[in-house]
Amino acid sequence: MSDDPELQYPTGWEERAPEGWEWENLWKAVETGDHGYTHDRVTEAIEAGIDPRDILDDGLFPGFNLQGDRFSANIIFIPEMLITARAMKAGLALIRPLLAAMAVKPAGVFVMGTVLGDMHDIGQTIVSIMLENAGFTVINLGTDVHPDRFVEAIENEKADLIGFSALLSTTVYYQKVTIDEIAKAGHRDKVHVLIGGAPTTPAWAEEAGADGWGKDAMEAVKLALNLMKEDRVAWA
């Protein structure tokens, strides 16, 4: 069951990598948050001519997902998760330009922020990094974001998803207000709406009219990936 999560080996990675190639060190480097070493290994992989998509899937994700699962299971905590996220970011920084050059489309455009009245953003920072890692283009509006700014941002970015957190029992109310404002602007069927934050619950997500609720950052990413498969009205 949810005993210690184990590293999920990417199936068939041997066929995608050059003869004698070994990813083990990179998995470990991301897991332990060694960003310098991650940077070096990814550079090596690029120089070896490995497809950037394979570097991402076979090299970076296994260690990252392992830590993410541990984070979800309370085995590791925010500091360790952030250390791993930083290593992941170091690797991604090298790969992203290559992916862009190959015209690999982002997993989706995700607008996020903390609702009006709320100044807290630690959870949001983690979600934001994890989403970027999962291939989303993330536009983070920061904290204390007025509903109008959310509406404006999804219009400008033609966002696929929007997510907002509320970290205080006193501000969850503004999640519903923001969703209502998006609906009023006529965009509710164009974006998937995710909410989260310590005082929120799945029941509240339903009441507020969101499409999904994430218990933690890992779940938010899975949810976002699943929601991307669902139909929406396209932006004009």
Place this chain on the structure above:
Amino acid sequence: MSNTVQVTFVDQHDNTKTSTTTQPMDATILDASHSAGIDIEATCGARGRCRTCRVKLLSGDVPPPTIQDTVQLGHDEVRENFRLACQTKLIADVTIMSMPPKAEAGHQILAGGEDVSQDGRMTLDSGVVKHLVKAVAPVEEHHQTSDLEEILAVLPEGTDRDVNIEVLRKVPTVLRDQGGEMTVTTFNDRIIDLEAGDTTEHIYGVAFDIGTTSVVGTLMDLTTGERLADVGGVNPQAVYGGDLMSRIAYAQFDDKKLQTLRARILNAINDYIKDACAEAGISANHIYKIMVVGNSCMHHVFLGIDVSYVGLAPYAPVVRDLLVYPARDLPLKAAPNARVCLLPIVAGFVGADTMACVLATRIYDSDEIRAMVDIGTNGEVVMGSKDGLLACSAPAGPALEGAQIRHGMRGAMGAIEKVSIDDEVHCTVIGGTPAIGLCGSGLIDACAKFVDAKVMDASGRFRKDGRDELPPAVAARLHDTVDGIEFILVPTEDSGKDEPITITQADVRQLQLAKSAIFSGIVMLQRVMEVPDEQLAEVMMCGGFGNYINTQSAVTVKLLPDLPLEKLTYSGNAALMGAQMALLSETERHRAFKLSREIEHVALAARMDFQEIFIDGMNFTGENFTRPKRSDARRAAAAAAVGD
């Protein structure tokens, strides 16, 4: 079909105690309990985020369990018909077993500590003065005078002529009752009472500290400064939300609910005044000054002021000033014109209670730099010296009060408050009874001892590997469950419940967030003031809760900075002591106002570096034996290279 249902509550410990109420369909069991006069607590503010409102369905039908029921109670309990009262709607007549927190009566509430009046630095100038005078009723019709003018004539010059209508109504009788001998009570030269005869011996006042969790008060003789009675108990608003934010959320944008909260606290305070008067054998009509302190939310709710915007950035209070109102306006049951005084608020959540702590600790008068920490659901930190003070408020959340902790409870009878680990685990329980839970100081102590005993590492992770290095009896207490590792503090056979008392991995995470918030508050002020640890002369822990924390453990878990233990001190219930000082001394009350405008408020959430400090503060001290070393990957690579 009828639109109402009958709900019968049966007490868990005494099944002859029942009460029945009629409720509209779709009301929750929690709503029903409140109208039946049964206090079922909803620490999270009825959001289904905790399990304090757990009840058992004895008969009748309820809807299927919600997700929150299952999340909080687990499948087993749900199958045994346990439900969260806040989540369960009424659809038919039911009988419910309420599960009141056991022995809450034993709740340790710290009263005033030593007598503030013994402190030589304070002047007794409560502002309340009784003048024994003899006035003569007008006798000659051609004298152009009045009863009031005759009384004013024998009072000191400067007495305010502006007399309250209720006092005025007493004038004709009092003037003639005992041949004109009367006692006139003034507060800062304003007449607030008239009595026939001599009552000058009786000048009393009460000081109250309204905390989010508990309320404490002291009845005092305003002439001598003597403490006559201490009263206190759990804040009766707590059933509507355990921490500040859930309390605000409950009353947000809903005046009726705000009034419910207000009525609860006013009733409690009036009861305490009655109790204190009975204990001291005095009449409440001789209470002339009531000093109230509390955090911004408690302060506003006490006055019936909307707190909706206090809970939203930028968290501005409605008023920060020194306030004085007649008792009958609240209403409080004292002399009708007794003055109810509130200390000023500094900013946001740095409220009147913090102001009182500043008065009591005299941190504003210190030559060296000191810090003062009020450890509670909101941890206020004040730092500085006579050269200036900084203050901030750190949102620790209710974990330290036992909320959102699997077996968490307040520091009441049956709570584990101390833990020691050698070859075995030893728990000290408040009241010496079998343990039924764990209070905040117990949680801190346990985690510190876990770190010392290497049951847990600095990252807060319970030991998974290498348990054979631990004493066998200790290792045996680490349990791997489907929800992660937990540590059994007290096994079922020794506990006061039908289950073991454990600390789960998730509990440790809650503690890490809470203690890091407070620790970060201290670190942030140090950073703003550029004060390294060595320059901190003292860190004073205030608040009822702080006094029960083992200082070494507080350092081990990184709740407090790593200073020599003699620099970490307890200040008792400083908020109440400060309130007592302002009660006895107008000098102190006005000092509070001056200080409140001088203290610089540091808004933590608005600072860029707060997040980094907060994350750094999440770890405990000690080593990290479970986390793979950073160099492991490199070493593995090097080894592989050699192997090639």
